[in-house]
Amino acid sequence: MHHLIINKEEWDKALEKLLLSYTVFAPANNEFGQDYELLRPEDVSRIIYNKPKPATPLKTFFLPLKENVTTEPRHEKQRIIMGIPNCDIEGLGLPEEMYLNGEFDDLFFQRRRENTILIASDCLGIQEHCHCLSYGISPFTAGKADLALILLEDKMIIRVITEKGEDLIKNVSHLMPLTDNSILESIERKHQITEDLLKEKNKGLPDYATTGRLVKEAGPAIWKKYSSSCVSCGACTLICPTCTCFLLIDKPGFEKIRQTDACQYPGFQRVAGGEDELFELHKRFKNRYMCKYVWKPERFRSIACTGCGRCIEACIGRISKNELFMELV
């Protein structure tokens, strides 16, 4: 890993050039808030850096809401996804483990993953429900993205992480190695401020392992209480960077459509004949917590809750999982 520096103006020009050979998605502000947009040359100056977090989780780029999975995957132009917060970079780990497990590789996921360059953005500052650090995830990408960006006034600092990242920046002129230690120190100070904000905001919130233990031990009362305003809309799973359950819908010609599904929908586990162990709302509600904090950790290396806080923001029943956990502590 090494650092490079470039003037923001030159970086913008470089991006415009990259647009000739890549499809680029980058976060920008629109009427719905901050989210990824398909980048056009005239939008380069609108890209948001350093700020958490796009409304859409990263998984959506690899597992679209609906897709015919019995056709041949389309050949797509190479993609760059920019401005990804580290919570989402870490959140891609679980879908990768599940969809590329070596035994049954999902060709659609695989092609897209190979075809995508991930450019992370360090979070300098936090949003109301950010709590990545409580689950051991840093707000700054260290290992999994190809490149990471930090904008410091009129300078773009680039951390080069992977070979894929190294290859991409070969196309960028005016890059200089970062030799000025005072800039690195300044970045470190900004990192520290963000971490302090996260710690202050989430004081008392149990860590991931402790949460798992608390969820496992909790009796039905807490699930009944917190699910009382749940309307089973599935927004929490849809918006979650690690939830990837789906439904296969049959079409004539033995075609199958893979469509996002949610364990929060009634009938998710119903079998022919009508048996449904998740029929009751509080059981479905609990299922999601058991899955994220107890079952998935027993089974997979990657984390199943990244602390992005999107499920809290998205909930129309105003259910906060963190309030629930604080009550369990």
Added chain:
Amino acid sequence: MVNHSNIYRPLRAKLTDVIEESPLIKTFILVPESRFSFKTGQFIELTVDGIGEAPFTPSSSPLVTDTLEVTVMKTGYVTEYMHNLKPGAFMGIRGPYGRGYPVEKFHDKEVLILGGGCGLAPIRSLLYSLEDITGKLRKVILCYGSKTPKDCVYKPLFARLNKISKFETYRTVDKPDEEWTESVGVVTSLLNKVDVTVKNSIAVVCGPPIMMKFGTIRLLEMGYQDDQIYLSMEKNMSCGLGKCGHCMMGEFFVCKDGPVFTYDEIKDQPNIWS
């Protein structure tokens, strides 16, 4: 045998015959467009074109690779369509998926099998496998229960098995008719009749959840250890690939880790009997 190029695309199979086993149960005989093999107890996803697919454990012998038999009870949306299919139609198959019966572990053992209703389908496939290794087994005891004599499936199977030394079969129904001469009562009541050396035995249970539950309880009472009891679990296996999440049973994906588990493996998981 999994289609590696696209894990979601089914292999076409021609329906060549349909056997009516009972008013609600039919066996479909399929000829896949390419050879298809499976291990007994593994399952497949069977597609009705344009309608849907559902998981079934083949009821035929795993030694036969040019045809495949699947026994289906009419119980929901997809199976209702299946029951209306006529020979000549094409169906789709994906798989085989999951972990079947570890037949090699049954060597030198007395195999006690409890089957209920349509749960005899996977067991018939297992019985074909056991027939093939009769010499390596001590004894095979099949206890089968159904609601009425009309609901008993595979009628010729019992007559044939009874002619094989080392094989014993017992049948019971909940509600007998005038012609019924065998046992009456739930399937666990047959266990009072069998002569089995529990210590040197393994038990296999397959049937409706309620029967699996009470079957297991009774076997434990008889002295079977948790790891001597093999259960074939019924969940909503949809993708078969350990991805879609519909069949999760605690940390297990029934489609990948099962559908055959020992009771020991799953006894601490939630809602195993529902």
